[in-house]
Amino acid sequence: MQKITILIHCKDQKNIIASVTTFIAQVGGNITYIDQHVDVEQNVFFMRLECEFANSEITIESFKADFDKTLASKFDMSWDLYSQEQKPKMALFVSKYDHCLFDILGRYSAGELNIEIPVIISNHNDLRWIAERFDIPFHLVPFTKDNKDEGEAKQIELLKEYEIDFIVLARYMQIITPKLISLYENRIINIHHSFLPAFPGAKPYHSAFKRGVKIIGATSHYVTEELDEGPIIEQDIARVSHIHSVEDFIMKGRDLERIVLARAIKLHAERKTMVYSNKTVVFS
Amino acid sequence: MQKITILIHCKDQKNIIASVTTFIAQVGGNITYIDQHVDVEQNVFFMRLECEFANSEITIESFKADFDKTLASKFDMSWDLYSQEQKPKMALFVSKYDHCLFDILGRYSAGELNIEIPVIISNHNDLRWIAERFDIPFHLVPFTKDNKDEGEAKQIELLKEYEIDFIVLARYMQIITPKLISLYENRIINIHHSFLPAFPGAKPYHSAFKRGVKIIGATSHYVTEELDEGPIIEQDIARVSHIHSVEDFIMKGRDLERIVLARAIKLHAERKTMVYSNKTVVFS
Amino acid sequence: MQKITILIHCKDQKNIIASVTTFIAQVGGNITYIDQHVDVEQNVFFMRLECEFANSEITIESFKADFDKTLASKFDMSWDLYSQEQKPKMALFVSKYDHCLFDILGRYSAGELNIEIPVIISNHNDLRWIAERFDIPFHLVPFTKDNKDEGEAKQIELLKEYEIDFIVLARYMQIITPKLISLYENRIINIHHSFLPAFPGAKPYHSAFKRGVKIIGATSHYVTEELDEGPIIEQDIARVSHIHSVEDFIMKGRDLERIVLARAIKLHAERKTMVYSNKTVVFS
Amino acid sequence: MQKITILIHCKDQKNIIASVTTFIAQVGGNITYIDQHVDVEQNVFFMRLECEFANSEITIESFKADFDKTLASKFDMSWDLYSQEQKPKMALFVSKYDHCLFDILGRYSAGELNIEIPVIISNHNDLRWIAERFDIPFHLVPFTKDNKDEGEAKQIELLKEYEIDFIVLARYMQIITPKLISLYENRIINIHHSFLPAFPGAKPYHSAFKRGVKIIGATSHYVTEELDEGPIIEQDIARVSHIHSVEDFIMKGRDLERIVLARAIKLHAERKTMVYSNKTVVFS
Incomplete structure (x- = not known):
């Protein structure tokens, strides 16, 4: 020791x-x-x-x-x-958005994150090529309303097989089942593309644009059964103005998502977060 | 010309x-x-x-x-x-909070704001002494559920008497009547002590603390009949963490309120704001 | 047209x-x-x-x-x-640092940058594998005191061959020759890892740490013959405190470098920058 | 106790x-x-x-x-x-700029600062009226090349008379003598209107404008015999662009100066700063 x-x-x-x-x-x-x-x-x-x-x-x-x-x-x-000698093992859940995946794998390859990424799990094949470029096993686990039980079972099997310590949803865009949440309590990290609690749910950039806000944000939080209501780990913001379209919001938001998620991963991996009363203590 | x-x-x-x-x-x-x-x-x-x-x-x-x-x-x-030669005339509505009032009068005395402040209107006498220190006429206009009509009439009379171009609610904490809003459409500026649309209504710092956010904000907007839903002029934020109590949130928030309101006043006074679809175009 | x-x-x-x-x-x-x-x-x-x-x-x-x-x-x-239909062609000059290279290629692959990257030029072979992963031609052009003329000639030859419009030094760490600068006037973008004009030259994070600053920065600028004195395109900052070591400064700085350089590339590619009197007008 | x-x-x-x-x-x-x-x-x-x-x-x-x-x-x-029951006593040194003075006295009157301000000392009479509005004794202590010894003696006499714990230079614009610095080692707080170590000395906004920086700053530091080289307590920044004139820089800088100085005063008054090796540890 x-x-x-x-x-x-x-x-x-x-x-x-x-x-x-x-x-x-x-x-x-x-x-x-x-x-x-x-x-x-x-x-x-x-x-x-x-x-x-x-x-x-x-x-x-x-x-x-x-x-x-x-x-x-x-x-x-x-x-x-x-x-401190043992690197935590992180599973990446992705769907179709690639910017957070590229960012995390770039940092991982550059040695910035003191973790191991033994597996990437996705409900689509779109990002398989990126996983292959970085030599990380990629598993397709379809997940729809109709195959929820099967999908969940497969996810849990893979997490066990790869001895996963925590899960990162890099714009995974799918509901995580209560069973998986309870297995990984306070160990599933999501990135939401708004300044929570403003604009929860889908299409937050569109809602932010409609409301005419002057600042947009991104929020990384632990996943709980209440959608977008879990303990917040990290947030950051960017200024916008009338000259920015919804597409500009989305583009600026991608940078926020990348950075906020990367910071949350780092804090969690270094054991700097503690959860209570649906809030976090972050010793940074 | x-x-x-x-x-x-x-x-x-x-x-x-x-x-x-x-x-x-x-x-x-x-x-x-x-x-x-x-x-x-x-x-x-x-x-x-x-x-x-x-x-x-x-x-x-x-x-x-x-x-x-x-x-x-x-x-x-x-x-x-x-x-550009004519300075717009601004009425200040205040209640009991003094920090925005001090900040605005400090800037005004220091020559930072290209406006005139001919009158301060309040529903309480608490801040009269500050108005007197800065030699600005102070009028007590009580405003409660029971005397709404009378209060509104007195407000409008004073605004006419002092030839007021626009109104700033420096933490006024009272509802503005629909009649006054329609008389001063897109010319009443409020400062809300949260990052709208998160935490509308009363006690936003308490709500922000309870939710465990990592960033708080303040929002300056034009007043419409929908409470806290008017066109946003300016917003800004400050970082908070688990070490901050509700009181710390309030204290940090005061700096945000001061600055965000001062910026909104400046933008409006320099005719840099335009309103449409409940949003603003801000040429800054 | x-x-x-x-x-x-x-x-x-x-x-x-x-x-x-x-x-x-x-x-x-x-x-x-x-x-x-x-x-x-x-x-x-x-x-x-x-x-x-x-x-x-x-x-x-x-x-x-x-x-x-x-x-x-x-x-x-x-x-x-x-x-607007023609994408500008950008050459990447790299050396041994990989974080900016990963970031740019990630954005490029994700379709965020409206450019083409036909070639990567380096004075070392360390990052060749990354170029290969992203299927971009990589050319080793050694560049030392002793082979300056030869190196410059080879660089210029490649830039012509690939019809390069502008050059990005993604932590290239080598002097660019006056001849190349004059061929690509206001079209060579560098990222400096400090908040210029503070801490010019080598090892800025070490200097910043020694001075005890509370904020560090990164600066993207066009390259001129005066080292680190060219027109500034974009800057950004991050907070630091006594708890951060030089290594923490460097790690935080990497995020700044990534983002500031990516923004500068985007601004230049969209023709939003103009240079005069060693300053930039940036229409953003 | x-x-x-x-x-x-x-x-x-x-x-x-x-x-x-x-x-x-x-x-x-x-x-x-x-x-x-x-x-x-x-x-x-x-x-x-x-x-x-x-x-x-x-x-x-x-x-x-x-x-x-x-x-x-x-x-x-x-x-x-x-x-913690004893409020530290702070002397304000001012000259002709009023914005920091207004801000500090506004905060002081609003009860934001856990200090006492028993005296304001100035080398000019310009700001006497402000001190009088806030009922704080104001002493004119002329300070020029020719009366340095006399001025210093008078300053020290007043500091003793009012039992001053620490001194704040609210844009005082005069050199503090080595003797006074040694009497109040690490207890004299200055606000410099640049992002030190960039642009030390006089007219930093003009230098920043000339260099074409995209971000300006302000720095609060303890005063040492080396001008603008003392331990940094707090810094903050604001974005600028080509549309801003030197006058705009100055106006934006005033807000930075106000806030950075107010934060430094609060940190010092709450005993959250420690000095060593010309740096600060700030427990905030």
């Missing part, structure tokens, strides 16, 4: 910080980064730590057992531990 | 630009600025011109008559002419 | 706008977009027009001849005419 | 966080906020804590003595403690 990231949340109580930091010190760890937050209204405490264990004999298993016994039970914590 | 600004809109037709620019040249004017826009979808043409008439004997009246006869009737134009 | 774009600049004079718009109308064209600017200080007039010639028999050659005779000589104009 | 803020910096060492948090817990305090940073390159550790002492009998004096003995000496810390 060398470098780990720990995420904790629990009811806010006295002396949590002191207790956790003392524990880490006692087992031979050095805290290299600490972030903490208290939601005063809801009385919830959040913490993210990065620790190094140089020359320590402690294993992840014994650390976990100790932490559970000593701290987690005492403060009634929900907590997770991640080795 | 020296420097004028002309605003034109009409159905898009061939040769409008050539016809208008030729007319100006023929009557001895020099075009110093031209802006034009075509809404392709709705087939509407918009134009804004600034012209100088050095050594020209032409009067505004004869120019207007000529323009109407030669061009406006031919192309079925709606058009307006403004002398 | 169907749709054309015209760029004009000359000494500011009375009645230019009226004269040009009347001319277009007389030869059967309809102006669909007009943008104009006067640099008051230097007394220079700029204009960009988009015109349609439906059912017109006029050829580009006769239009050019007429315009020259009737207008250009009278007002002493510099002017250019571009058919 | 109820609510305190502690700022610590020292050489990075193992177990600092655990030691400090344990100490606070042992003396009956509850940590409500913790921020920490390590400059890996220079091996410096920074920490900011907010603590509450409900029902604790401990005094600030005994806490300080204990902390010094137990921790500060052991880790060789530089540290400061501030009571």
Whole structure:
């Protein structure tokens, strides 16, 4: 065990910080980064730590057992531990839009994302050629009203086969089933092409154009059963004016979608996001 | 007649630009600025011109008559002419919030706004002292459900008395009556403390906080009978995160409100806005 | 001849706008977009027009001849005419950094850029595989102090062979020779990884980190003989703080470089930029 | 003693966080906020804590003595403690520009700034009327080449008389003497009207206009003996284009100056800034 990231949340109580930091010190760890937050209204405490264990004999298993016994039970914590050496495995769900796919694969190839992308799943064959260019397995999983159960079963089978940690919907444009959502709770990231909660649903650029807004946006969020209502991870905006047509909105929006989604992937992969009350704490 | 600004809109037709620019040249004017826009979808043409008439004997009246006869009737134009020498007169409606009032009067005193502010009207006495500090007449016009007619009558009387060209609601927090709206169509500017159309109505910062957005905004728009649905003039945004409380949202929002409202006032005063289909063309 | 774009600049004079718009109308064209600017200080007039010639028999050659005779000589104009049907041909110069190359080719493949990319030229073989993935001819042209003349000759030969209209240096990292600059005056676009004029030269992210700035930037500009001093086309920025290392600056900067360069390419390809006094007029 | 803020910096060492948090817990305090940073390159550790002492009998004096003995000496810390109940006292230095002064006094009157402003000092009488409107003592302290010593002496006398904690130069436009800088090290805040380090010195808007930049900025920094080279606290930017004159740059810049300076004042007043190596750590 060398470098780990720990995420904790629990009811806010006295002396949590002191207790956790003392524990880490006692087992031979050095805290290299600490972030903490208290939601005063809801009385919830959040913490993210990065620790190094140089020359320590402690294993992840014994650390976990100790932490559970000593701290987690005492403060009634929900907590997770991640080795920084292990890259999370991300599945890409795509449909027909290629700009987010190109952007993610470009970043991936350029070594910008500390993840693995073992598989791309799509309900159409249109983007297969891109997957092939980047040497990533591409699976066609048709998904319509009529074959929902079959499609879902195939998706889940592939996610298991490739040992997927989290899913990114790169303009996938299809409903994700409740079963898949519950299997990957807070681990499915979507990019919505509007500044949520403005313009939810389909054709947001058309609605934004009609309303005459001066700023458009994009929103990356975790997928929940309520469409476009999941916890927001990241948002960004671009200015528009009367000179821009709906097509211009769409074109400007593509840049927003690319960047907002890429940022959300990075934050999730680095374990910098925590979810509660349908909101996120993002330690960035 | 020296420097004028002309605003034109009409159905898009061939040769409008050539016809208008030729007319100006023929009557001895020099075009110093031209802006034009075509809404392709709705087939509407918009134009804004600034012209100088050095050594020209032409009067505004004869120019207007000529323009109407030669061009406006031919192309079925709606058009307006403004002398750049005349400062528009703006009435400020306020209630209890002081930050937009301070900002506008600070800019006004610093000579940043090419307007006159002959009167401040409020439904409360709380901000009278600020008006007095800046030597601007302050009128208390109570406005409640029970005295709506009386309040409206008093407002209109004051607007006439001070020869008001346009009205700015600097966080006025009261409904404007349909009669007043129709008297000042597209000449009442409101500042809404959210990124419309997200979070319309009251307490938008609380709603934004609850939804967990990562960006908040403010919107300046012309007032129409549909609450918070009028044509948007200007918007801007600020980043927020989990560390910010509702109070932080409100505080950050105040800066947005100040700046977005100040920009909208400037654009309107310089005749750079045109309204159609519940949207604005802003030549900036 | 169907749709054309015209760029004009000359000494500011009375009645230019009226004269040009009347001319277009007389030869059967309809102006669909007009943008104009006067640099008051230097007394220079700029204009960009988009015109349609439906059912017109006029050829580009006769239009050019007429315009020259009737207008250009009278007002002493510099002017250019571009058919909107012809896509400009862009050569990409790259070296070892791949993020801008991936981004441009992703956009190109996604149909976002109205250009052709017939060739990629590099002084290293590192990025050859990317060019091959996107089926674009890749030429290795070594370029060092010792082979400058030979390298320049080879570059120019390739540019002629592929009939290149403009060059984009996608983090090319090599000096462009004065001869090549003069052959492609105001047609070589560079991306500099700082907010010029701050931090010119090499290692700007390191300098920015050392100075403790809170905002970093990227700058796209036309290449002139003065290094990093050419006319700026586009800039953008990103916030940084004490938590970011030099490596974080570089990573955030990559997103800026991608977007700023992509915007500059688009503006140039759509003939929206004009250069004078080492500055640009950008009609966007 | 109820609510305190502690700022610590020292050489990075193992177990600092655990030691400090344990100490606070042992003396009956509850940590409500913790921020920490390590400059890996220079091996410096920074920490900011907010603590509450409900029902604790401990005094600030005994806490300080204990902390010094137990921790500060052991880790060789530089540290400061501030009571959150005490508002810092800020002196405003102004000259002839009024926009920052109006903005600060507007915010101050609106209760946005948790400070006291007991005095305004100026080398001209131009802005005296504004100070009087806001009922703040105004002192004329002429400051020229010829009376530098006298001026400095008078300034220092006033700062002592009003027990000033920190100084804000709201476009003061005069050199601050080395003696005054050393008396108020890292406690004099200046607003520079450019995106430093671009365009240092006088007339930055003119230089920015000449260079043809597409973005202008403003920078708030602590004053050091090197002009415009002190540690940067906050920066922000605004877009400009060819349509903007130098006067437009200045007008847009005023909004930047207002906001950037207001943010820096707030950060400093809330003890969220720490200075080292001519840079700032800003815990915001």
